[in-house]
Amino acid sequence: MLKWTLILLLLSWRAAAFEPPVKVLVYGDDAYPPYSYVENGIARGIYSDILRRVxxxxxxxxxxIVPIPWKRGLKMLKSGRGFALFPPYYYADKRLYISPYSKPILNEEVVVFCNNDSVQDRPLNNWPSDYLGLTIGVNEAFALGGNEFWNAVKAGKITISEAxxxxxxxxxLYEKKIDCYMNDRLSILWEIKRMTTEGLLPEDWKLTLGAVVSAEQGYLGFTTIQPEKYPYKDDFVETFNSILTQLKEKGEIEVIVKAYLEKDL
Structure with missing residues (x-):
């Protein structure tokens, strides 16, 4: 009897040991350089590199990792057709279909850059009260700016232009179709450098840095819809968070970011 018990235990262990890994698709924003973007069909950027390491x-x-237009990625999570998406900011009150959020991956600083002519002699320190009457460019489906900003938009005191x-x-912004553009500071500077290198913007183009809107953190967000499709969700989230924490403590995340930012464009 003991012999057969040991054999059964051994067979069970071998079956568990050789159990194939669970296949998972994780979606990432395809138009948010240098953090997350697509190049020749492959997900690139700082977040993509960090997640691959995790x-x-x-x-x-x-x-x-599958690069996808941001708005479509949100719809995938909202319908339950998508399991996880990066890098949403933490808006638990606005996106009830996302929960949980992973531990924060990176810190980002959201700022406003403006055309010099549009904001000449205008104070720019107070967001959004100093920007009333202006047209602000924002990324499509991004919920940046804060409640006061969006209330001003609803009241017609600020106009937004999505792209x-x-x-x-x-x-x-260069063609003066909008007065200012709000987004992550590094993302804006990165894209300006790329566009200047490609001859799409002049090297002497000058902008005015306006207010710091907020300090945000990027996460890996998980759908709450159709949980039966993702029975591995709890384990995935726990494992991801644990490894991310370990890599941060070892300084590996900082190394990835630093190396990426030092690349020539």
Whole structure:
């Protein structure tokens, strides 16, 4: 009897040991450089690099990062067709279909850059009261700016102009179709450098840095819809958070960010 028990235990252990990894699709914003974007069909950017490093230490899963338009990615989570998306900011009161959020991956600073002519002799320190009457460019489906800003938009005191990513918004800013553009500071500067290198913007183009709107953090967000499709969700989230914390403590996340920002464009 003992012999058969040991055999059964051994077979069970072998079955568990050779159980194939769970296949998981994780979606990422395809138009948010340098943090997350697509290049030749492949997800690139700081977040993509960090997540790939985390996923290396998750052998129970075979994870593929799929770049996708941000608005479509949110719809995927809202319908339950998508499991996880990066890098949403933490808006638990606005996106009830996202929960939980992972531990924060990176800190970002949201700012406003403006055309010099549009804001000449205008104070710019107080957001959004100093920007009443202006047209502000924002990324499509991004919920940046704060409640006071969006209340001013609803009241018609500020006009917004949505675009898919930084590049079309910066072209609007250069062509003076909008007065200011709100987004992450690094993302704006990165795209300006790329567009200048490509000859789309003049090297002597000058902008005025306005208010710091907020300090945000990027996360990996998980859908709350159709939970039966993702029975591994709790384990995935717990494992992801644990490994991310370990990599931060070792300084690996900082190394990834630093190395990425030092790349020549």
């Amino acid at each position: 996923f290396e230490d998750m052998p129970g899963y075979k994870i593929k 898919k990513g930084s590049r079309p918004s910066l072209l609007k």
